[in-house]
Amino acid sequence: MSTVLQAASELLERLAQAGYKGFIVGGFVRDRLMKRPTGDLDIASSATPQEILELFDRVHPTGLGHGTVTVMVGDLPIEHTTFRTEGTYSDHRRPDSVQFVTEIEDDLARRDFTVNAIAWNPLADSYIDPFGGRQDVHQGRLRAVGAPRDRLQEDALRILRAVRFATTHDFELDMELRHALAATAHKLKEIAVERIEDELDKILSRSSHPSRGFRLMHELNLLEVILPEFIPMIGQRQNRHHAHDVWDHTLQVLDACPAEPTDFRWAALFHDLGKPLTAEPHPNQQGDFRFFGHEKVSLQISGDIGKRLKFSKARQRRVDQMIAHHMVHPTNDWGDSAIRRLLRKLPGEDLDDYLTFKRADVTGKGTDDVNTLLEQVNRIEERLRREQALGHALQRRDLAIDSHDLMTLASRPGGPWLGALQDALLEAVVEDPSFNQRERLESMARTWLANHFTS
Incomplete structure (x- = not known):
């Protein structure tokens, strides 16, 4: 028995001794039945928050308005929620009101899908399963609790949750649920974008084949609502260098990218968004298309989507770096200076990201x-790593002369000229690392200053 399950069992035993009915509920039960790794553990019982506060010594009132508290069992936090029913969802997110009840069956009736509406008592190893969730687990089927459209309209995020469970747990969507998902797709417009990004992140990070989720979103008309920029990729032919259209290629790259960090998979989704907008028939190869500058257009669209979904600055930068350089294809005839110029554009983890994404794209x-x-x-990685190990100057800070020295040499305060001069010196050093000596850089700086400033 795991440590968290042992702690939960102790809590349930204490509840039972006090005369309350308690169960483990939610995703822990579902994943245990599927023999998958289990995550957070939640308990529901007939005890009210006030009764829990009186029964246990260390309780944190994390969500009293909805009947939720966190009970500390040793060093482990266990979330406890009182059996409840819920009122209407006027904001399509949270219930306007909750009412505490005494029976677990009433509590399970408010949940989204049958596989999440199973209660388990580990003390007796018994289940309460009024909606057939265990059978659905064993048959790999995702069904709504009650009328699907009602469940989805209560909280429209359940639309994406259904896609997530189908993707991460390999569930087949029940036909009635499938129809309801397509019919309520427009409700996603009422959901906060942060919640949508979070759900998409889970689809991207928790499956070895996230492409299934995006195919489902297309089939159910969800893409048109949350990611309409993706639609033009579908059916856009490419050329003899690709076996797939732009959409299918994108999904192949998506599956080939590592799950963590999800920035890789976001980059996969965005990297060819510019192709439909730059597509033109190849003049010499019938049936082929070419896409000059598509990576620049992809960057613009990436920025638009990232702004809409409220990406962090760090995520947007990392995604954009991979998009910006995915069309850089070093060849064996590149000279050492060309390799160094590429290294200059890919500092730190950017080089690792470039190579990882390059392999996925290929x-x-x-x-x-x-x-x-x-x-x-x-082979290109070997050359990049070998050149990187030599430690040649690749950034301004690596120059043998610093900005203070250059300002002294110029008898000028800092300004745009200083960065331009440093870049000119760095370009010379990248071309020939032996130039990175103070005396030579001073000489080049004097020449540059003489050419750019008149006395």
């Missing part, structure tokens, strides 16, 4: 030469 081509292309990426 894998997503789906052509017969994928293995050959991946070997080329490996």
Whole structure:
């Protein structure tokens, strides 16, 4: 028995001794039945928050308005909620009111899907399952509790939760639920974008094949509501270097990216958004299309979506770095200075991100030469790592002369000229690392200053 389950059992035993009915509910029960790793554990009982406060020594009132408190069992926090029914959802997110009840069946009736509406008493190893959730778990089926449209209209985020469970737990959507999802898709417009981003993050991070979720979103008309920029990719043909259209290629790259951090998978979704807007028939290859500058358009769209979904600055930067450089294809005939210029553009973890994303993008081509292309990426990585290990100057801070010295040399205060001069010196050093000596840099700086300033 796990530590958290042991703690929950102790809490339930204490409740039973005091005359209350208590159960483990929610995702822990579902995942345990599926023999999947279990996450957070929630308990529901007939005890009110006030009664819990009187029964246990260490209780945190985390959500008294909805009957929720956190009970500390040793060092472990266990969330406890009183059996309840709920009123209407005027904001399509939270119930306007809750009413405490004494029977678990009434509490389970308010939940979203049958697989989440199962109560388990580990003391007796018995289940309360009024809606057939265990059978649905074993049959791999996702059904709503009660009328699907009612459940979805109560909290429209359940629309995306259904897609998430289908993606992460490999559930097939019940046909009645599927119809209700498509019919209520427009309700997603009423959901706060932060909640949508969070749910999309879970789809991206908790499945080895997140593409299934995005295919479902397309089938159910959800993409048109939350990510309409994706629609033009569907059916956009490419060229002989790709086995898939832009949409299917995007989903192949998505699955090939690591799950953590999810920035990789967001980059996969966004990296070719500009292709439909830049597509033009190839003049010499019938049936092929080319997409000049599509990565720049993809960057613009990425910024628009990121702003709408309220991405953090760190996420937006990392995603955009991968998009900006995914069309940089080093070849074996690149000289050392070209390799150093690429390293200059990819400082720190950006180099690792570039290589990881490059491999995913190549894998997503789906052509017969994928293995050959991946070997080329490996060879390029060897050159990049080898050059990186030499420690040559790649950033302004690596120059053998600093900004203070340059201002003294110029007898000028800092300004835009200083960055321009540093970049000119750095370009010379990247071309030939032997130039990174103070005397040589001073000489080049004097020449640059003479050419840019008149006395």
